[in-house]
Amino acid sequence: LSRRLTRAFASAKPPPSLFAALDTFPERHIGPDGHEASHMLSTLGYDSMEAFVDAAVPSKIRVSPTVVSKESIPAFSESELYHRAKQLGSYNKPFKSYIGMGYHNAVVPPVILRNVMENPAWYTPYTPYQPEIAQGRLESLVNYQSMVMSLTFMDIANASLLDEATAAAEGMVMAYMHCGQKKKTFFVDNGVFPQTLSVLQTRAKGFGIHLIVGNASTALDDEILRSDLCGIMLQYPDVNGSINDYGPLTKSVHATGALVVCATDLLALTMLKPPGEWGADIVLGNSARFGVPAGYGGPHGAFFAVSDKLKRKMPGRLIGRSRDTTGKTAYRLALQTREQHIRREKATSNICTSQALLANMAALYAVYHGPVGLRHIAHKVHGLTQALKYSVERLGFKVVNNDFFDTLTIDVSGVVQNSDIVHRASAAAGINLRRVDDKHIGLSLDESVGPVDWTALVNVFASAASADPISVSDVSPAETHSIPSALWRTSEYLPQPVFNKHHSETEMLRYIFHLASKDLGLVHAMIPLGSCTMKLNSTSSMIPLTWPEFSGVHPFAPIDQVKGYLHIIKELEEDLCRITGFHACSLQPNSGAAGEYAGLTVIRAYHESRGEGDRDICLIPLSAHGTNPASAVMAGLKVVPVKTHTDGNLDLDDLKLKAKQHKDKLAAFMITYPSTFGVFEEGITEACQIIHDHGGQVYLDGANLNAQIGLTNPATCGGDVCHMNLHKTFAIPHGGGGPGVGPICAAQHLAPFLPSHPLVATGGDQAIGAVSAAPFGSASICLISWAYIKMLGGQGLADSTKIALLNANYMAHRLSGHYSLRFKNGKGRVAHELLIDLAEFDKAAGLKVTDFAKRLQDYGFHPPTCSWPISTCMLIEPTESETLEEVDKFCDAMIQIRREVEDIITGRQPKENNVLKNAPHPLSVIAVSDKDWNRPYSRHTAAYPAPWLLERKFWPTISRIDDAYGDLNLICDCPSVEELAS
């Protein structure tokens, strides 16, 4: 044998037993193998992993290795996980749900299912902070915005929010802010979905908004109410299926200066006069029926559209058209100054991760069907609903709503004693209907309904009525629509070319691949975004997601139908508690920021339960992520900043001072650990003690949990509650900007307050209410984190943490001497990420962080997190999934850039026209004619600064974005026929 192979054979750990599975996951998940880890350890001067870990992590917060271990979490191999998921999936019963209430049986076009939802090129990229390597999904998100604007007839729409209920809450808060926080009454029509109402109630509390529920068409005459009104919330069509003409009401509300917020349904809007035409100010809803599976509640994209005057106050990501430095049209995140990462406690929304992948699926669905296809779908759904109404009425049932699109509320009392009789008949047929009350049932039809489904559905009623079965041939289409004529849509929709040409599968496939080809994802290279933990999103963990037994489940299905889901949820909750050291868990929050808000609200409820409801001060270090202060404000807290020392450590004296000063009002302290500066501070336990001593609770922002698992945990650090970003630490792919899951784990004393849900029992017995539309939030993707934990097992989880620390420290070592590491601990170690400061290069050569970031793109890398938490810095996080080779390549690139910088500092290259300032260099720039290549360096230097790039390179597709131009000329929809022609 060759020396190399002999060594490989000898050193490869043999399987532990004859029967041991060989498709074990840790070796696939963790990048460096044993040799590489040893190499890195010895480079850093350690002779064992333990010695290294001891230097990085303070001993006083270490937990016993038995907490997260082989024994406490046994590992499944990849195929064992597959079989386990199949088994649990079989415990979910495949009922057909007509429950509606915002959730439908979506039909995902196979070309989108396979090539977007199941394609890592789409699901692994990050939020498009780097537009030059993200034009694909940016274009698609603009399509999403255009689709929403067109169907709602609103001036502007964002690129998705978390779900309909939280979108409604954002709308309510916008109304409240719009009225200067002076008018405090928000009126909710009783046609609004109950889950939306519950989230509104929770959210109203934080802001001190006075929520009134009633019949909007009658209640709003009350003058007292009108004088304090900041907004109203309507559902169109409403929960019972009725379609009301809200035009007059809207006029009357506008007369008070309040806003009209309207939840609606995109498919219905192909037939209904859109809210933008009758005056709504804010229009929102769930876009999942455009080809996104129900997934037991999510994820899916909520849409959110406003009138022009409100656009600069709109929450969420907004994509705008701008241009690059060559003048080419280019897309990018617009108006970022609205967002929490800039405005912090002045932001009115904490939204960060949204639902990019699902928004893109919905947009592509509209692209594939186009206006004509959508119209056919809507007409069919409506026609089948009409036929159903006619048929059940012939059986003696009474349909309560005369006007409808796809939803009927049926009074069954003329035929049966109790609606239970109908529900029993439906259960026998494998069908779920909406439970309204003893006399009424509800149902909503959707695109998935074929003749067999329809017949089964109508015969639930026939059987309940003891009548003869009905067949399709008994039915003839209605002559006219069941939509009020005044509310019939006459305006056009989706006229833009993009919605009118990709209708063959071949064209669609090419469009999908074309878009994907512009975006850098984990399929191309490391994405070392600090604080974002872009690790492997394994195929094994993704596969079960799109199985119908998981993707097809309605979130309000009876719990005896969802035993598989509940089992997975329970196991995941237990494992997360084990990992965090806490007592109880809620999977309901749909993002990290939503977790923060939920956790802080739990803390407030806890104080209140002890008669300390006026504790409303939240201490937050200046280095905190923008979501922290924004979430605190949403939870009704006042933010008081805490200083940090120049060595990066929390200023414990300042903390003590502030805690003392606010002693009687101290509610909470929010801290990220290891810190956003990338070090494990020794002072953590002391800091927590200070807070507890002053009556406060500690919220631990778990974004950096990847540095903790198995070595320490939030409870041991002194926290009372924390959120996790399952889309970071627990390997849910970031989807190009979402979905996410931000569960919270809490200590025993906080457990009673965990979020509940109006329709499905969950949460504590003194729950804060709902924080998301669905009982378990984005339940389907919890499967991914469940699989991740189960396949790594405790041992693999702890090993991952160690390698994450090792990779970061090795990188810090290699970059030292070239770049200045901003912070490290007393033993010279960073945590799982490192912060390098580039300030010196601004002084020496006029180079900003952005110049380094854009130049890294030329090397085929996604830049690290830029200018956060310190504006002159880059925060670099390699994660455990990157091999030594990739880590070294990244370091080589950084070092080579440092050499390029030296040329600028020494004047060998000019300050204004150099490889950094002109970066990135897309193809179209390289391929210009000689006369246009006015650069003092060669094309080769521009494009291939490192040798490996000749073999493998990801190319940016535009040159540097012009941000200012875009914000000045805000255009957020896709080009029209006319624009394209010109």
Added chain:
Amino acid sequence: LSRRLTRAFASAKPPPSLFAALDTFPERHIGPDGHEASHMLSTLGYDSMEAFVDAAVPSKIRVSPTVVSKESIPAFSESELYHRAKQLGSYNKPFKSYIGMGYHNAVVPPVILRNVMENPAWYTPYTPYQPEIAQGRLESLVNYQSMVMSLTFMDIANASLLDEATAAAEGMVMAYMHCGQKKKTFFVDNGVFPQTLSVLQTRAKGFGIHLIVGNASTALDDEILRSDLCGIMLQYPDVNGSINDYGPLTKSVHATGALVVCATDLLALTMLKPPGEWGADIVLGNSARFGVPAGYGGPHGAFFAVSDKLKRKMPGRLIGRSRDTTGKTAYRLALQTREQHIRREKATSNICTSQALLANMAALYAVYHGPVGLRHIAHKVHGLTQALKYSVERLGFKVVNNDFFDTLTIDVSGVVQNSDIVHRASAAAGINLRRVDDKHIGLSLDESVGPVDWTALVNVFASAASADPISVSDVSPAETHSIPSALWRTSEYLPQPVFNKHHSETEMLRYIFHLASKDLGLVHAMIPLGSCTMKLNSTSSMIPLTWPEFSGVHPFAPIDQVKGYLHIIKELEEDLCRITGFHACSLQPNSGAAGEYAGLTVIRAYHESRGEGDRDICLIPLSAHGTNPASAVMAGLKVVPVKTHTDGNLDLDDLKLKAKQHKDKLAAFMITYPSTFGVFEEGITEACQIIHDHGGQVYLDGANLNAQIGLTNPATCGGDVCHMNLHKTFAIPHGGGGPGVGPICAAQHLAPFLPSHPLVATGGDQAIGAVSAAPFGSASICLISWAYIKMLGGQGLADSTKIALLNANYMAHRLSGHYSLRFKNGKGRVAHELLIDLAEFDKAAGLKVTDFAKRLQDYGFHPPTCSWPISTCMLIEPTESETLEEVDKFCDAMIQIRREVEDIITGRQPKENNVLKNAPHPLSVIAVSDKDWNRPYSRHTAAYPAPWLLERKFWPTISRIDDAYGDLNLICDCPSVEELAS
């Protein structure tokens, strides 16, 4: 509404009824919509589709529209098809098969499953005839070759053959040819798989090879036999699991001048002394257990390796390393001069389409596991087999073979009366064992076996023996191996870097995406390869393929377990008969060429059955595809060429002359219809009549069936038997060079002769024997064609044909005036493809067909078929799946190239240094420094000759390949550590 949308709404066909499905397939499959079709028709001067079709297709061969119609083949919508496939899948029973015989339960690494097998970027490209846009799969195929060379220890290996049995047949014929066709005895050891034997028998007949079956270790002493021996065939380990030391035998065979052909198993070779070390000349087998699902028989890649002296006679695709014009390493098809398309009747193999996709999966499996991983897998399989042997022996059973890798033959007679008792116990446990005889059963273990499987398996024996159940804890690993020590492998394998670095999933994912990024597939642009019919491979038809209920089935599973498969097979056969007008169908042939061979062999058998066995003349037009004459020779026929007129039509006088001349010996006439020149000849029926009048049979090459469906058919044209390329006309993706399915349909008088199988009842009652290893060939992918037909329905099929004709004729119209169309019919129409002649440009400007082809790559297009069937021509086939926009873009590109040519003709551009001669222009060439850009045109002209390319362009990754260099310096494996270091 806007004018455009109003028109769209008005003209869109509304759904035919309230209940009609909306996710109908024809609109997605067919590129041009109604408007576009009308536009093309009117451009061509027709006022209806019917008028156009009448001009293109001769009236005398038209069939009634009722033959292939809405009624005769009703259409399923995409979701209906999904449910139907689910239902039929549920009829396949999920037994665990240990039948072995070359088929195992492969474990497909999920990262390969999702990103290769389920990724259209991998499955839609064509055979890599254009290396500049195919470096990804070429590199991967070289990995495959390297893997095979290394594991077998042979000098050279090709890039896959169709299956193990046909590979064995190729080996036999090589041996026969090697001995100058003088020695006619080929000896097959009785340890060879029965399905291989059957295919050898069929194939031997065509060549007049004398096949003897017996015990090789004893029978070969016979001097008479030795004197006529051209080769022997061995199985290592053999069908019963025994491992024999064939070294001495090989010496003895070599002494006669004969060759030793050895079928083997790649996994076993990680532990066994490889055949290359003990002297085998040809080594082959099935590589499916390297991560390719059994799929009820296929597809999978067969490997084929030979010693150096045989390399220039080796069948199949061979990939070699060469360089491009800049000196960069580049891969391409090597030694094409060996192949049928060059050598025609002098070729000894007809192989064309092979198994690229499956070979790539197997290669990537080896890349992912590496030598260490493979070794662990092999040791585990072997260890579990040992444990099984030990356990069943304790129960009183007797294992017949002392040496084994993974296969045991067990004498059960000491414990039970009859082996049926064991088979009944196994059936009760959901397990299949190999049926040997009344006293013996066989079984083979594989990578998929876990403790639960193993326990269930061993307890089949416990239960048959009425003994207590055995559990895993009763078992301890054996102390030593059960492999003869002389046959223990000591040589290394897979030392190359590519097999030793991509072992984390992240690295693997990036490697897979990196390779894919170099290859142009249907996901990027039209692939207008004439005669290849590169149409949409719809996602709906691909999805069921990888469901376990279809992918996990062993080809020799009892037929009551495969009712779903048999149903689909039956429906597909019936539909193919309806479409071709024939009586019976065989799905067994694994490619078009294999279909030709099967069909001609059927014709021979027919003649023989009538006492006309000496009919052995096959008339073939000069314009025929190379596979035709090659197949004819394999079927034992002598090829007599027939002329064509300069107008492209068959020379009927010459045909009559030849038919008459060979009247008594005339066996067959092979004809492609419409002709390879792309026209429906009027003379077809007359030609067939001539053949029939002279006692011959007509073989219709169905490669161009896409022009016929619903309008005419092979039976009506006058044929007796035809093959179809399901991987062309019926939408099986080409997989970058395979898989394929080449079923034959035959008239009633030929039906009795259709291929049979030794283990599963199929075919006619006077069958020619087997032509493939599995009873229904590559059964799993027949699902795709079944779905294609069922989703289009008869109407959609006929409409597809019409649009395919229309697209081609529209293209001919647009190109006329710029290029000379070589052939058209009397009414000025071509069929579904068009042949343009570029000879004039060679004269005028020294430009060859290749120059045009390479320049088309710069425009982002895959070139059409080049220099076939006429060396100065391009054969262009757009198919029905391309939209008018794409067709127009292609025409624009061709017209623009024509302008570029004009510049060369007129001397504005030099003859030797111009955009065509230098094409293609990859990135690395564009990005060179100014001093190296020694071209009389700009980079922009090179890279962006058409405006749409700035927005969307597929880039070649190398400059023009240097073919001669590669054939001179034949290197067919991947770079070693040393090479990469230098």
